[in-house]
Amino acid sequence: HGAALLPAAGGTLAPLTGLVAGALHVATGPDHLLALAPIALVSRADAVRAGMLWGLGHGAGAAILAVGAATARLLAGALVPGEVAARTTVELMSIGAEVMVGVLLLAVGARAIKQAVDGIETIDLDAEHTHTHGHGHSHSHSHAHSHSHSGGGSGDVDALQWQGFGVGVMHGAAGGSHLLGVGPALALPPVATVIYLLAYLLSVTVAMAGMGAIIGRVAEVTDKTGLTDGFRWVLGGTGFFASVLGAQWLAQAVPSASMKLALLF
Numbered sequence: 001h002g003a004a005l006l007p008a009a010g011g012t013l014a015p016l017t018g019l020v021a022g023a024l025h026v027a028t029g030p031d032h033l034l035a036l037a038p039i040a041l042v043s044r045a046d047a048v049r050a051g052m053l054w055g056l057g058h059g060a061g062a063a064i065l066a067v068g069a070a071t072a073r074l075l076a077g078a079l080v081p082g083e084v085a086a087r088t089t090v091e092l093m094s095i096g097a098e099v100m101v102g103v104l105l106l107a108v109g110a111r112a113i114k115q116a117v118d119g120i121e122t123i124d125l126d127a128e129h130t131h132t133h134g135h136g137h138s139h140s141h142s143h144a145h146s147h148s149h150s151g152g153g154s155g156d157v158d159a160l161q162w163q164g165f166g167v168g169v170m171h172g173a174a175g176g177s178h179l180l181g182v183g184p185a186l187a188l189p190p191v192a193t194v195i196y197l198l199a200y201l202l203s204v205t206v207a208m209a210g211m212g213a214i215i216g217r218v219a220e221v222t223d224k225t226g227l228t229d230g231f232r233w234v235l236g237g238t239g240f241f242a243s244v245l246g247a248q249w250l251a252q253a254v255p256s257a258s259m260k261l262a263l264l265f
Contacts, residue, residue: 016199032104038108053168059205061172069086073086210228
């Protein structure tokens with residue numbers, strides 16, 4: 001999506017086009033929301049950071065492809081045109097990323113579903129305390145909501161957010177993402193390419209941080225109003241849809257990867 005913006009990305013329009021392309025890419029991709037939501041919900045007040053790391057990873061994935069394409073173009077011999085070498089490199093690198101995105105979405109979704117079923121610690125790093133959401137069933141209906149002021153568990157949330165960064169890296173290098181993130185690197189002069197990629201990275205990061213803020217607000221509202229069950233339904237629901245998207249992504253990526261490899265070799 002947004003491929004029509006690419007021809008206008010040269011010269012002084014490179015930064016503006018990068019900003020628009022990054023925002024458009026995030027806004028028109030529901031897979032971004034489903035990949036981020038399970039991580040941002042658990043992060044609560046730190047959900048903005050979760051979104052920023054995801055966005056930075058997305059931009060980093062596009063940048064890795066751009067560097068690979070530029071390197072292939074420079075190293076191309078007389079028998080292989082630079083443009084062909086660059087595009088082939090991008091396709092090869094994105095093939096593996098496409099498959100990994102499906103695997104990671106399945107993993108993120110499955111973990112969110114398990115957390116929703118078993119009960120989940122959500123970390124409010126600003127308040128430096130832990131909310132433990134538990135729910136038990138017996139002959140009577142019981143509900144537990146305990147607070148631990150030890151701050152424990154924040155390390156797990158930090159690790160989870162960096163895993164989100166990894167998902168963003170793979171997502172930025174996969175599928176149609178490289179059409180916006182890397183397309184200009186195959187046509188623009190080096191300086192314009194760098195400017196475009198920086199603008200694209202900034203736009204995606206800000207957009208994902210904003211998305212994280214909204215998701216974090218949902219988590220806070222469902223907790224502070226006493227709707228703990230609502231929080232768990234939201235978490236489990238996002239995990240379910242992330243898993244469905246991961247399965248769908250794999251169903252498309254594996255045959256596509258096989259076909260691309262057969263055409264390339």
